[in-house]
Amino acid sequence: MAASKLQALWNHPAGPKTIHFWAPTFKWGISIANIADFSKPPEKISYPQQVAVTCTGLIWSRYSLVITPKNWNLFSVNVAMAGTGIYQLTRKIRQDYFSEVQEAPVEG
Amino acid sequence: MYLAGKVAMSAFRAFWNSPVGPKTTHFWGPVANWGFVVAGLVDMNKPPEMISGNMTAAMCVYSGLFMRFAWMVKPRNYLLLACHASNESVQLYQLSRWARAQGFLDKKEPEVQQ
Numbered sequence: 001m002a003a004s005k006l007q008a009l010w011n012h013p014a015g016p017k018t019i020h021f022w023a024p025t026f027k028w029g030i031s032i033a034n035i036a037d038f039s040k041p042p043e044k045i046s047y048p049q050q051v052a053v054t055c056t057g058l059i060w061s062r063y064s065l066v067i068t069p070k071n072w073n074l075f076s077v078n079v080a081m082a083g084t085g086i087y088q089l090t091r092k093i094r095q096d097y098f099s100e101v102q103e104a105p106v107e108g
Numbered sequence: 109m110y111l112a113g114k115v116a117m118s119a120f121r122a123f124w125n126s127p128v129g130p131k132t133t134h135f136w137g138p139v140a141n142w143g144f145v146v147a148g149l150v151d152m153n154k155p156p157e158m159i160s161g162n163m164t165a166a167m168c169v170y171s172g173l174f175m176r177f178a179w180m181v182k183p184r185n186y187l188l189l190a191c192h193a194s195n196e197s198v199q200l201y202q203l204s205r206w207a208r209a210q211g212f213l214d215k216k217e218p219e220v221q222q
C-alpha cells in the first residue's frame with residue numbers, strides 16, 4: 001500500500017521525474033548560497049543582486065498563493081529568498097551607513 | 109497613420125488581455141526575475157573579489173533548470189525563458205571572472221584561496 005502511494009508520487013505530473021519538481025526545489029540553492037554568504041564580510045555583498053533576490057522572493061511569495069493549485073513549496077522557497085535577501089541588505093546597509101564612517105563606499 | 113495607430117492599439121489590447129499578460133502572475137513573476145539579469149549586468153563592472161562564488165554557481169544551475177521549466181510549463185512562458193537564458197549567460201560570465209580571480213583557470217598549480 002505504501003508502495004503504491006510512493007508510486008503515485010513518483011509518477012505525479014509535477015513529481016520528481018519532471019522539471020516542475022526540480023526547478024522550484026533547486027531554487028532553495030539560492031537561499032542556501034545566501035546563508036553560506038552570511039559569514040562573508042559585508043563589503044562583498046552586492047546591492048543589486050540582493051535587491052533582486054529580495055524583490056523576486058516577495059513577488060513570487062505572493063503569486064505562489066494565487067496560482068492554481070497553491071504551491072506551498074514555491075511559497076516557502078520564495079519566503080526564504082526574501083528573508084535571506086533582506087538580512088544581507090541590512091548587514092550591508094548597517095556597515096555602509098551606520099558604522100564608523102571613514103570612507104563609506106556609497107555604491108548602489 | 110491612423111491605421112498604424114489602430115494596429116498598435118489592437119496589438120496592445122491583445123497583450124493586455126493575454127493569458128500571460130500584465131494582469132496575470134505569469135507576467136510579473138518573470139519580470140521580477142529580470143532583476144537578476146540587471147543585477148548581474150551591473151556587477152560585471154565590479155572587481156571580481158566582490159563576486160560570490162556560492163551565489164553565482166547557484167544562479168547558473170537555477171537558470172538552467174528554469175529555462176527548461178519555462179518551456180514545459182503550461183502555458184509556455186517565453187518571457188521567463190528569455191529571462192533565464194539571459195541570466196544563464198550573465199551568471200556564467202561572472203562565474204568565469206570569479207574562477208579566474210581565484211586562480212582556478214590557470215595552467216599551473218592553482219592556489220586554492222577562498
